[in-house]
Amino acid sequence: MAIKGRGTDQNPHNRFAPRISVVDLDAAQPEAEPRPQTTVRAETARSIISYNDSPDVGFSRSINPYRGCEHGCIYCFARPTHAYLDLSPGLDFETKLIAKTNAPELLRRELGKKGYKPETVVIGSNTDCYQPIEREYRLTRQLLEVFLEHRHPCALITKSQNVCDDVSLLAQLAKEKLVKVYVTVTTLDDDLKRKLEPRAASGRARINTIAQLADAGIPVGVIAAPMIPALNDSDLETILTEAKQAGAESASFILLRLPLELVELFENWLHEHYPLRAEHVMSLIRQSRGGKNYSAEFHTRMRGTGVFAELLDARFRRIVRALHLNEAKSELRCDQFRVPTAQLSMDW
Numbered sequence: 001m002a003i004k005g006r007g008t009d010q011n012p013h014n015r016f017a018p019r020i021s022v023v024d025l026d027a028a029q030p031e032a033e034p035r036p037q038t039t040v041r042a043e044t045a046r047s048i049i050s051y052n053d054s055p056d057v058g059f060s061r062s063i064n065p066y067r068g069c070e071h072g073c074i075y076c077f078a079r080p081t082h083a084y085l086d087l088s089p090g091l092d093f094e095t096k097l098i099a100k101t102n103a104p105e106l107l108r109r110e111l112g113k114k115g116y117k118p119e120t121v122v123i124g125s126n127t128d129c130y131q132p133i134e135r136e137y138r139l140t141r142q143l144l145e146v147f148l149e150h151r152h153p154c155a156l157i158t159k160s161q162n163v164c165d166d167v168s169l170l171a172q173l174a175k176e177k178l179v180k181v182y183v184t185v186t187t188l189d190d191d192l193k194r195k196l197e198p199r200a201a202s203g204r205a206r207i208n209t210i211a212q213l214a215d216a217g218i219p220v221g222v223i224a225a226p227m228i229p230a231l232n233d234s235d236l237e238t239i240l241t242e243a244k245q246a247g248a249e250s251a252s253f254i255l256l257r258l259p260l261e262l263v264e265l266f267e268n269w270l271h272e273h274y275p276l277r278a279e280h281v282m283s284l285i286r287q288s289r290g291g292k293n294y295s296a297e298f299h300t301r302m303r304g305t306g307v308f309a310e311l312l313d314a315r316f317r318r319i320v321r322a323l324h325l326n327e328a329k330s331e332l333r334c335d336q337f338r339v340p341t342a343q344l345s346m347d348w
Contacts, residue, residue, distance in 0.1 A: 007074040009091065010268060038095050065129055078093075104146050108150075121153070121155070123155070125157055139158075141205075154173070154178065159197070160182070161206065179330060180221065181212075182220070183222055184206070184225055223251075224252070251316075255296060
């Protein structure tokens, strides 16, 4: 039974769980549990910038100030990362959140390390940096303040209209060519959005977010993601067209990815909400993944292979050309970087 406002009502064991419990269906059923509440645990992180050398990712450095995400998107490829916390990629992922409260302090420390060389750092590549708890913890804003103070380039990925809370700060960064924002738009169908992304902003609100950012002089791009065969892929052209009209200068798309525990969660969601389409959707996904539910091979994991994936890519390229997207993308500057100076304390 679906839980209102949550992406899933399931909490499967994570892949590292040493023990697995099974419900005895013959036993008396317990009373219905109360609706799960969101809890946030503060974490003192050891480091804050993650480095990667993936050849198909357009950045090599990222920061994720939060673990888990209250948006509850059923398709989120980051769900399996909750297993590293001995939590479930299911309901735990969207209700048991972690805030890296020392993130700004760590960032300033890492920027001040000997030999550090600036390069664009992406905030929110794994979980949304403007999910609802940002309004309380303000970690993303504090990170942006550090980047502005030290003239370091950064980029944001979000599907939240809460990014507009920081529009004046982002405008300052943009004036110095130090920031770009990428807004993820999954669908413009409100009914589908409520099922796919129960606590995220509507598609229309995200288009309006693009407009507000662009009007403030902040370079903004749109990411149509994830594209799910026979579910939301028909929205591709409309999403890019409306994003362009709102002021987006760049565009990209990502085909649905279903790593590890996410496959079972997504399939169960499909049968719950779209039972007549479930088998067709999964069939197209497998056709785009070499017969598997997911393939992690570089260069094809984001786009897929096969007839459906090729047609989707062709559609994307055609609409991008027609809209003149990706023709004049803003370049961020690294030459203004100011190395943080150590503050000396004096004992009198």
